[in-house]
Structure formats: C-alpha cells, structure tokens
Amino acid sequence: MNSKLIAPSMLAADFGNMQRDVEMVNNSEADWFHIDVMDGHFVPNISYGMPVIQAIKKHATKPLDVHLMIEKPERYIEEFAKVGADIITVHYESTVHLHRTLTQIEDTGCKAGVVLNLTTPISVLEDILPKCYMVLLMSINPGFGGQKFEDITYNRIKKLRRMIDEQGLNTKIEIDGGVTDKNIKQLVDAGADVFVAGSHVFKSNYPTDTIKQLKQIANS
Ligand code: DX5
Numbered sequence: 562m563n564s565k566l567i568a569p570s571m572l573a574a575d576f577g578n579m580q581r582d583v584e585m586v587n588n589s590e591a592d593w594f595h596i597d598v599m600d601g602h603f604v605p606n607i608s609y610g611m612p613v614i615q616a617i618k619k620h621a622t623k624p625l626d627v628h629l630m631i632e633k634p635e636r637y638i639e640e641f642a643k644v645g646a647d648i649i650t651v652h653y654e655s656t657v658h659l660h661r662t663l664t665q666i667e668d669t670g671c672k673a674g675v676v677l678n679l680t681t682p683i684s685v686l687e688d689i690l691p692k693c694y695m696v697l698l699m700s701i702n703p704g705f706g707g708q709k710f711e712d713i714t715y716n717r718i719k720k721l722r723r724m725i726d727e728q729g730l731n732t733k734i735e736i737d738g739g740v741t742d743k744n745i746k747q748l749v750d751a752g753a754d755v756f757v758a759g760s761h762v763f764k765s766n767y768p769t770d771t772i773k774q775l776k777q778i779a780n781s
C-alpha cells in the first residue's frame with residue numbers, strides 16, 4: 562500500500578510554463594500539489610496568491626495542499642477555499658485564535674492543518690491535535706525553496722508521532738523543506754507521512770522519474 566504521500570512544491574515550478582508543470586504533476590505518481598503562499602510579512606518573501614492558485618486548480622487533477630505563510634490567515638480562508646484549496650494549513654505562530662481559524666477552515670469544507678516553525682515546541686499542539694487533519698513540521702526556516710534540511714527535524718517527528726499515538730489519532734505528519742532522496746527514508750522511519758519536495762523535483766532533469774523515486778523509497 563502506498564500510504565506515504567509526495568507533494569511537489571509548485572514554488573519551484575517554472576511560472577512561465579505553469580500549465581506544463583501542473584500536467585507533469587498530474588501525470589506523475591505525486592499525490593498532492595503543495596502551494597506556498599507568502600505575504601512578505603510572516604516570511605521575508607512574497608510568492609503568489611489567489612489568481613495563481615485558481616489557474617493551477619483549472620488544470621490540476623490532484624488535491625491542492627495550501628500552506629499559508631501569512632499573518633492573520635483568518636482574513637483569507639474563505640477566499641483560498643473558493644479558488645480551489647482542498648487542504649489549508651496555517652502557522653501556529655501566525656494566528657492568535659488557532660482553534661477558531663481551524664474551525665473556519667473546516668466550515669469551508671477544506672481539511673485543516675497546523676504548521677510549526679523549526680523550533681516551535683511540539684508540546685503546543687497537545688490540545689489542538691484532535692482538530693488537525695495534518696501537522697506540517699517545517700524542516701527549514703520558511704520563506705524560500707532550496708534550503709538545507711535541518712537535522713533537528715527527526716526528533717521533532719518522533720515526539721509528534723508519540724503524541725498522535727498517545728491520543729489515538731490519525732493525524733498526518735507532513736515535512737517541508739530540503740526533502741530529497743537522501744533523507745526521505747529516515748523521515749519515514751521517524752514517523753512522517755507526507756513529503757513536500759520543491760527543488761529536488763523541479764531542478765532535476767526528469768521530474769516525473771524523481772517523483773517516482775521518492776514515492777518508491779518512501780513506501781519501501
Ligand atoms: C518554503 C516552503 C517550501 C519550499 C520547499 O517556505 O514552505 O514548501 O517550497 O522547497 P524545497 O523542497 O526546495 O526545500
């Protein structure tokens with residue numbers, strides 16, 4: 562069973578050939594599209610917003626996993642749902658009333674998740690976990706693709722996996738930042754379920770084969 566999922570990050574796609582790159586993901590063994598939204602405030606970079614997501618949605622045949630790196634994401638949840646998000650994750654550090662924001666996401670019909678920055682303690686998730694379809698652990702400082710994976714992530718995954726098991730939940734653990742064919746197996750062994758990969762996929766010569774390889778290693 563292929564229970565481990567691959568979510569190519571469209572941040573690393575060629576924006577001048579977006580339809581081509583969306584079709585590549587459609588025709589690959591990837592499971593989701595990972596969509597990074599950055600506002601230049603929460604993170605020191607600006608990526609893209611609703612019109613681009615809408616354009617991706619028009620061609621995508623797989624779910625859109627929308628990662629909001631924006632301050633006060635509660636202001637835009639309905640709009641992201643309207644342009645085609647299937648899963649919406651918000652940073653713990655970006656919203657004061659996290660429980661309310663997740664409810665807002667659920668009310669749109671999307672699946673809701675929480676993201677933790679690299680060193681935000683796993684323990685902050687204890688009470689919100691039953692409401693999370695997924696928890697995304699950043700394995701880099703968010704804002705840019707192509708950064709080096711931080712090894713502290715392995716222990717963080719183990720801690721979170723323990724917490725999920727203790728609560729008897731099915732919450733998925735997603736890892737984002739610096740994922741490659743070299744570390745994905747160790748991430749699976751630590752207890753992760755979903756793997757975002759940007760530059761490793763799109764900067765490779767044969768992205769479809771690279772996705773296939775990641776999927777194979779993750780599920781081996
Ligand atoms: C960074 C984003 C990531 C990024 C990952 O803030 O959240 O999704 O695209 O890119 P790579 O796989 O190149 O580290």
Ligand code: ZN
Binds near residue numbers: 570597628
């Ligand atoms: Zn991301």
